[in-house]
Every structure is written in C-alpha cells, then in structure tokens.
Amino acid sequence: MAxxxxxxxxxxxGAELISSxxxxxxxxxxxxxxxxSESVEIRVNVAxxxxxxxxxxxxxxxxxxxTRLRRDxxxxxxxxxxxxxxxxxxxxxxxRRLEGLGLQRAAxxxxxxxxxxxxxxxxxxxxxxxxxxxRTKFLTVGTPNRHLDRQxxxxxxxxxxxxxIGRLSAMRLGLFTGVISGMEGERHWNTLDIDWSTLRDAPDxxxxxxxxxxxxxxxxxxVTWARLSESATCKVTGRSPGxxxxxxxxxxxxxxxxxxxARSWISISRLTGRRSRQSRxxxxxxxxxxxxxxx
Numbered sequence: 466m467a468x469x470x471x472x473x474x475x476x477x478x479g480a481e482l483i484s485s486x487x488x489x490x491x492x493x494x495x496x497x498x499x500x501x502s503e504s505v506e507i508r509v510n511v512a513x514x515x516x517x518x519x520x521x522x523x524x525x526x527x528x529x530x531x532t533r534l535r536r537d538x539x540x541x542x543x544x545x546x547x548x549x550x551x552x553x554x555x556x557x558x559x560x561r562r563l564e565g566l567g568l569q570r571a572a573x574x575x576x577x578x579x580x581x582x583x584x585x586x587x588x589x590x591x592x593x594x595x596x597x598x599x600r601t602k603f604l605t606v607g608t609p610n611r612h613l614d615r616q617x618x619x620x621x622x623x624x625x626x627x628x629x630i631g632r633l634s635a636m637r638l639g640l641f642t643g644v645i646s647g648m649e650g651e652r653h654w655n656t657l658d659i660d661w662s663t664l665r666d667a668p669d670x671x672x673x674x675x676x677x678x679x680x681x682x683x684x685x686x687x688v689t690w691a692r693l694s695e696s697a698t699c700k701v702t703g704r705s706p707g708x709x710x711x712x713x714x715x716x717x718x719x720x721x722x723x724x725x726x727a728r729s730w731i732s733i734s735r736l737t738g739r740r741s742r743q744s745r746x747x748x749x750x751x752x753x754x755x756x757x758x759x760x
Contacts, residue, residue, distance in 0.1 A: 472675040475606070476664045479633030492634035493587045493699055500591025500697065508748045512555050512582035517546035518575075525572055534563050534571055552751070555582060584702040585638050593697055594646040596655045599679040603632060603644065603657065632699075636661040640703035645682060647697075654682035662703075 483489045490507070497505040513521065524542060539560045547556060559578055563571050594603060635642040644657040657679045664675065 470672040471668070472670040472672045473664050473668050474672065475633060475675070476636065476661070478606070479636040480661075483634045483637040486638060489634035489637035490585070490587070492631035496631055496699075497587065497589035497591060497697070500589055500593075502589035502591030504744045504746070505587065505589045506746045506748065508584075508586040508588070510582060510584050510586075510751070511548040512551045512559070513546060513579050514548055514583070517548065518579050518583075521546045521575060522572070525568055525575070528568055530568070532568055534566055534568075536560060536564050539563055580641060580702045584700055586698060586700045588698040591697070593648040594644075594655060595648050595651070596679050596681070599644065599646070599655055599657050604677065604679075606633065635659075635699060635701050636664075639701040640665075641701070643698075643700040643702075645698045645700075647685060651685070653684050656680050656682035 483492070494505055494507070521542060543556045543559060547559075562574050562578060566574060640660065640662045642659040642661065644659075645654050646656075647654045657677060659677045664670070
C-alpha cells in the first residue's frame, strides 16, 4: 500500500524545519547561484512589520461597530505601527487608502497594503524557468536534478543544492510566494503564485489537493541587455504569526543580516569556485543597505 501524504508536510519541511530567516534567505540565494547567475539582488521592503500589522488589526477590532476611519486616527496609527524607515509617501498612501472606510472594508484594504508593501524579493539573472520547468521542477519536492548533475559532472560539479526542498524555505519568510521567470526566446514571463496559508488552515488536506498552477505572465519589454532575457524573481509577502515567529525584517535587523549575508556570500563563492564576478546587493526600502562582490 502506498504512503498517503498530507499537504501540511510541506509546512514541516519549510516553515518548521528551516531554523531561521537567515537560512531561509540563504536557501533562495543558493538557488540563484546554482542557476549560474553572476549577480543576485535582494530587496527588503518594510512598511509594516508583522508586529505592527497585528497592532493595527487589534486597534481596528477595538473600534465601535459603524465607525468610519478618520485621518487623525490613521495618522496616529501610522506613527505607532509603521517601520521607522518607511517613506513619507508610503505613510500618506496608507492614510489615503483607508480614510473614510468602514471597519470591515478597512481590514481588507489594510491586509492588501501589508502584502503589497512589506516583502522580501530575490532576483537573479541565471538560467530561467519555462512553464514546464515550474510544473515539473519547482513544484516537485525532492527533485533529483542536482543529484543527477553531480553524477554527470563528478568532481567538476560546484552545485550547492542537494535535497530539492530549498524552495520551501520561502514559506518561512511569508505566507505568499510569487515567482516570475522566463527563458531566452520566450515572449512572455512565466508566473506562479502560492498561498501557503491554505496548508495552515486545512491541516487534513491531502497533498494532491494542494495544486498551485503556473500561468503565462505579462509580455517581456523590449530590452537591449541580453541578460534580461533570462531571469527569475521570487517574491515573499504576508509575514504571519501563523508560521513560526522569528526576528522581523526591521531596518536594524536587515543591516545586521546584510553583514551576515556578505560572509555567507563569500562562503558560497569558495564552495563554487566562481569568485571573480559574482555579486549580491541588498536594498532596504529602496536604499542600498549592503553590497559585496566575491573576489
């Protein structure tokens, strides 16, 4: 009789098995290195931290039924809940979107704002993924690709991936993962959106019932840089207390992680032997917080 697997096992392999946010990010960067990318950019945008978002939810829930949100209440809430480095434009946009709304609609709009403006994004310009790759490789846990490549290449192999589960580390960082990728010669991007909260909310779901499906994305813009014809972007949003809590990506913690990331990048370079041109860049709320080039 075959094993029956519940979908929540993916949570155990991702959010629970990965011991820290730093390791989760490291796993995503390893994927970029194995894709042969010469550079990786990590963008961390923090308008609302998870703790700030929880405070916002509590403040909305405490208001009397029938309340419509006033500008002065929203501005005070922004001062209390927003990350210190969040731009004035973001703060103004939050107030604009919620001013005058009733509580139920405001809660929905606030959640959308949180997902839109608090995220971690990893972009590389290595070997991209086709629609078929997203289905048969990215959505296949435990793919043997790296193992087969090691057997084929022998000692020449400098691959970092091993078990085919590193992509699951994304759920450690947030409830929603979006992938945009493409290959040279394709006119459109290939996209994949995954809502990990489904696994948390339906613990008895069988694995074959959890079936995110890749889609054809937007048309590629005409560009003159060949490197943009193949790329991959992984965007993680929706930091949630429903997953294992950890350090939140505040401005201070991001700068600390930038230094640790530099050390990790040097370690990756030594492991792969590709030291001359690889670089990584960390942007925090649009500003460059850290940058390193392997030597």
